[in-house]
Amino acid sequence: MTTLLHLDSSARPGTSANQSFGSHTRRLAARFVAGWRAAHPDAAVIHRDLGAEPPQHVTGEWIHAAFTKPEQRLPWMDAVLRESDQLIDELCAADVIVAGVPMYNFNVPAQFKAYIDNIVRVGRTFGFDRARAGAPYWPLLDQDRKSFVILSSRGDHGYSQGQRIAHMNHVEPSITTALRYIGITDVHGAAVEFDEFGDGRLRASIVAAESQVDELVAQLGAQRHPASDS
Numbered sequence: 001m002t003t004l005l006h007l008d009s010s011a012r013p014g015t016s017a018n019q020s021f022g023s024h025t026r027r028l029a030a031r032f033v034a035g036w037r038a039a040h041p042d043a044a045v046i047h048r049d050l051g052a053e054p055p056q057h058v059t060g061e062w063i064h065a066a067f068t069k070p071e072q073r074l075p076w077m078d079a080v081l082r083e084s085d086q087l088i089d090e091l092c093a094a095d096v097i098v099a100g101v102p103m104y105n106f107n108v109p110a111q112f113k114a115y116i117d118n119i120v121r122v123g124r125t126f127g128f129d130r131a132r133a134g135a136p137y138w139p140l141l142d143q144d145r146k147s148f149v150i151l152s153s154r155g156d157h158g159y160s161q162g163q164r165i166a167h168m169n170h171v172e173p174s175i176t177t178a179l180r181y182i183g184i185t186d187v188h189g190a191a192v193e194f195d196e197f198g199d200g201r202l203r204a205s206i207v208a209a210e211s212q213v214d215e216l217v218a219q220l221g222a223q224r225h226p227a228s229d230s
């Protein structure tokens with residue numbers, strides 16, 4: 001049985017599949033989840049809506065607590081880290097993570113950055129030992145073979161690798177850097193473009209992204225269940 005963690009982070013609540021001002025990233029992520037459920041009826045799905053309920057931002061208390069050894073933490077420190085622990089527990093339980101992440105000002109929305117800040121945590125998802133020569137930091141999730149799918153959307157176009165304004169896209173690159181740091185290296189994605197034009201190019205971009213989503217469902221499913229496909 002696989003566990004799929006479904007993250008949404010658009011500030012727009014509905015999906016563009018059934019609402020004229022709905023979110024494209026919610027649409028793509030919902031399609032991935034529906035495809036995954038259809039292919040793997042026994043899969044567990046955890047849904048976390050970071051757009052509707054943003055995680056807490058890192059505070060001075062959070063830093064103090066996170067950098068105190070677990071056995072030395074005071075009760076207030078455990079309380080401050082509770083949400084981060086829960087987000088990390090969900091991530092650890094997941095085999096596949098699908099995240100809807102729009103582009104806001106060339107980067108991820110603040111609510112998604114708050115998620116990253118809560119799951120990249122010393123002692124839980126990465127190790128740190130300043131006495132360790134050469135490699136004081138190391139990933140803690142690198143044995144889990146997790147796959148991460150980033151489903152994005154942007155108003156303009158030309159942000160994909162090798163295209164006109166790829167250098168201005170800090171969405172997929174920043175997420176991938178943080179994931180690699182904690183040991184998640186199997187990262188995939190698809191994106192809608194032209195949202196702000198709202199013309200045939202947007203419609204074509206949605207069709208192309210949806211087809212990439214379907215391919216990813218099949219590809220990652222075969223990766224997880226090679227025997228059942230033969």
Ligand SMILES: Cc1cc2nc3c(=O)[nH]c(=O)nc-3n(C[C@H](O)[C@H](O)[C@H](O)COP(=O)(O)O)c2cc1C
Pocket residue numbers: 010011012022023024025026101102103104105106107153154155156157195196
């Ligand atoms: C606050 C904000 C900032 C945005 N910044 C950019 C941007 O830097 N570049 C861009 O191409 N589109 C930008 N857009 C457009 C969104 O990326 C686009 O509407 C996308 O479809 C939003 O994702 P969603 O459909 O899942 O809500 C921005 C939209 C908002 C609301």
